[in-house]
Amino acid sequence: MTVGIIGSGSVGRALGRGFASRGHAVRLGTRAPERDVLQRWTAETDGDTAVVTNAEAAEAADLLVVATGWSGTENALRLAGPEHFRGKVVVDVTNPLDFSQGPPPRLALGHTDSGGEQVQRWLPGARVVKAFNIVNAALMVDPELPGGPPTMFIAGDDEGAREEVRALCEDFGWEVIDLGGLAAARYLEPMAMAWVVHGVRTGSWTHAFKMLYQ
Numbered sequence: 001m002t003v004g005i006i007g008s009g010s011v012g013r014a015l016g017r018g019f020a021s022r023g024h025a026v027r028l029g030t031r032a033p034e035r036d037v038l039q040r041w042t043a044e045t046d047g048d049t050a051v052v053t054n055a056e057a058a059e060a061a062d063l064l065v066v067a068t069g070w071s072g073t074e075n076a077l078r079l080a081g082p083e084h085f086r087g088k089v090v091v092d093v094t095n096p097l098d099f100s101q102g103p104p105p106r107l108a109l110g111h112t113d114s115g116g117e118q119v120q121r122w123l124p125g126a127r128v129v130k131a132f133n134i135v136n137a138a139l140m141v142d143p144e145l146p147g148g149p150p151t152m153f154i155a156g157d158d159e160g161a162r163e164e165v166r167a168l169c170e171d172f173g174w175e176v177i178d179l180g181g182l183a184a185a186r187y188l189e190p191m192a193m194a195w196v197v198h199g200v201r202t203g204s205w206t207h208a209f210k211m212l213y214q
């Protein structure tokens with residue numbers, strides 16, 4: 001499978017390494033493929049990887065990941081070409097964070113809308129699934145924690161797409177809880193804020209959520 005990643009920051013690069021380690025071809029999309037840090041990423045990542053434009057990544061991909069900072073998400077998807085996403089599973093890793101009033105950030109959307117639902121509107125015909133938004137890049141792939149595998153919550157309107165993303169999360173070392181439709185992103189994005197606020201207060205960023213059962 002060819003995975004296209006829109007966003008070349010730490011999250012996109014971490015997930016790209018994860019997909020490459022599982023034998024997938026990875027096309028990392030960016031506005032500036034020539035940047036030294038991205039060329040080093042390609043050289044240091046085993047497997048079939050390349051840094052390309054957002055449009056090239058979206059067109060080549062069987063599955064896509066949106067891993068942009070929120071303020072640049074709409075423009076990145078416009079540059080990628082929404083037509084290249086139609087019918088494809090799209091993993092939305094974004095959080096609609098507003099940094100205008102300083103740390104910690106606020107959510108720019110909430111209660112009756114979410115970043116995940118906005119991404120779906122920007123990408124009509126895509127099969128958007130919210131996932132990987134409640135943890136940092138360092139723990140997204142093979143999260144080895146003392147308490148055992150952490151829990152990844154996912155949400156999306158397409159059941160088949162959710163099952164595909166569930167399998168990817170499990171392959172990356174997560175247990176998965178499926179929350180159903182994409183409107184549940186309205187709860188997952190505030191969960192990410194709880195993760196952020198705890199990190200700010202403690203100065204530690206190696207935590208993740210775990211669902212426990214009796």
